[in-house]
Structure formats: C-alpha cells, structure tokens
C-alpha cells in the first residue's frame with residue numbers, strides 16, 4: 001500500500017483554482033519531490049496531504065488514513081514543516097524543541113537534533129533573534145522531533161547557504177535511511193536531482209511529468225549542450241540543418257547548441273569543413289533544469 005495517495009485532487013480558493021487535478025502516490029521509504037514554478041499548486045497540494053486544507057474534489061490518504069478525519073491518529077505519525085512556521089518571538093530554540101517533543105509519545109532527542117541541524121550554539125537564542133536560515137533549520141527540527149513515519153517538508157532549504165543546504169540534504173538522507181518516507185516541495189533542481197527518488201513536476205495545478213530525476217532528464221531534454229566561440233560570424237543554418245542538433249542560441253559571444261549524444265562530432269566536423277575555428281569548447285550533459293524548462297516552458301527560478 002502506498003504511504004501517500006493523492007487521487008484527482010482539486011482545490012479552489014474562491015474563483016482561483018490552485019490545484020486542478022493532481023494524482024500521485026508515494027511509496028514507503030521514498031524521498032518524493034514536488035517541483036514546479038511559483039503558483040503551480042505545490043504548497044496547496046502538500047497542505048491537503050498534511051490535513052491543513054480540505055480538498056474540493058478528489059481524495060487524499062496518508063498511511064491508509066484520512067488527513068482530516070483521522071487527524072488525531074496521524075499527528076503522531078506525520079511530521080510537517082511548512083513555509084512559514086510561526087513561533088512566539090521569545091521562545092528559545094532548546095525550549096521550542098523540548099516543548100514540541102513533549103507532544104509525542106516517542107520523540108527524538110532534542111539535543112541530537114540540535115547537533116544534526118547545527119543549532120547547538122543557538123540553544124538559548126530567542127526565536128526572533130535567529131537568522132532566516134536558522135529559523136528554517138529549527139522548523140525542520142520541529143518537523144522531525146516526533147520521530148515521524150512520514151515527513152512533509154515545504155521549501156526545505158530555501159534561505160540556506162550552499163553549505164547548510166548540503167548539510168540538510170545529508171540529514172534528510174539519514175532520516176530516509178532510518179525508514180521515514182519523505183514528501184518535499186522544492187524549487188531547486190539540484191536538490192531534486194540529488195535527493196529525490198521520484199519527482200512530480202506540477203504546472204498550473206496539474207502533474208505534467210512524474211518519474212525519477214534521471215528518467216525525466218533523459219526523456220524530456222536533449223542529452224548534450226555544447227558551448228563555444230567561433231572565429232567568424234556563424235550562419236545558424238549550418239548547424240540547425242544537422243539532424244543531431246535541436247537548438248542553436250547565441251549568448252553574448254558564445255554559441256550554445258543542444259542536441260543528442262552524437263552531436264559533438266557532427267558540429268565540429270561541419271564547422272571545420274567551413275574553416276570556422278572553434279575556441280573554448282565545453283560539453284555539458286543536460287540536467288533536470290533542462291527537463292523542467294522543456295516540460296513547463298518556464299525556468300525553475302522564474303518568479
């Protein structure tokens with residue numbers, strides 16, 4: 001049985017449809033990512049899974065239970081970190097964790113969580129004195145303090161610097177290795193590629209793709225990108241006529257060509273035949289970023 005099952009979820013805020021039709025299942029032990037541009041309906045979807053919003057249509061089940069009707073039974077088993085967790089300004093980090101731990105029968109050790117999330121030296125700091133990144137880490141700790149079977153994490157690493165982000169990924173992998181199933185919302189392609197076993201790409205309230213990051217990349221995007229400079233102005237048709245080439249773009253003095261695996265050979269030999277010298281040639285593999293643009297028509301960080 002899937003741990004989370006969302007079936008034809010539909011949710012409106014008055015006339016505004018936030019989620020048209022979203023279906024997905026999350027299996028035990030997975031890290032499942034929801035990716036999508038701003039306003040795609042990601043938060044609304046996970047809020048319905050967390051029982052914080054009532055769907056207008058479709059169904060949600062978590063550990064075989066209804067997130068609204070069975071809220072009391074799920075509270076012990078599901079940890080939720082949402083975008084803006086509001087705590088009283090004066091509560092101290094250690095106090096907040098002790099308090100939340102007291103709500104659960106079998107909580108995690110607050111001291112260990114503070115160590116793992118780099119909050120040890122903020123133990124006695126008041127919430128309002130924390131930086132954005134520290135508040136973020138505290139909200140992750142609060143989602144995990146009940147030793148949940150399922151963790152729902154919205155914008156897990158927004159506001160964290162690159163090092164803190166990598167530390168958080170390691171922590172989340174450790175949590176998953178301990179048997180917790182994780183549903184997370186992210187804007188960061190790198191995060192999805194590194195962390196998620198499967199990803200649902202949501203755009204305008206609908207799932208436009210659902211697969212492992214590697215499968216999304218190989219299915220949706222051209223496999224390679226070449227960047228180089230040329231000695232003379234380039235007639236793009238020389239390259240766009242090649243069957244291996246998908247796109248040719250100019251970015252400043254650089255030419256950027258995308259296409260399939262055998263493109264490098266085809267492009268360089270065509271240019272050589274026309275006595276065009278290539279400099280600063282770089283070959284890059286496609287990433288989930290490319291797949292995302294292909295699937296949604298937006299860059300992941302478009303706002």
Ligand SMILES: Nc1ncnc2c1ncn2[C@@H]1O[C@H](COP(=O)(O)OP(=O)(O)OP(=O)(O)O)[C@@H](O)[C@H]1O
Pocket residue numbers: 013016017018019036037038039040041042043044045
């Ligand atoms: N409480 C609300 N009242 C009215 N409209 C809302 C509310 N919450 C969200 N919306 C609208 O519903 C749509 C989906 O919002 P949602 O927050 O679920 O998207 P999202 O993909 O999580 O976006 P973001 O990445 O910006 O957080 C948006 O158009 C948003 O403006």
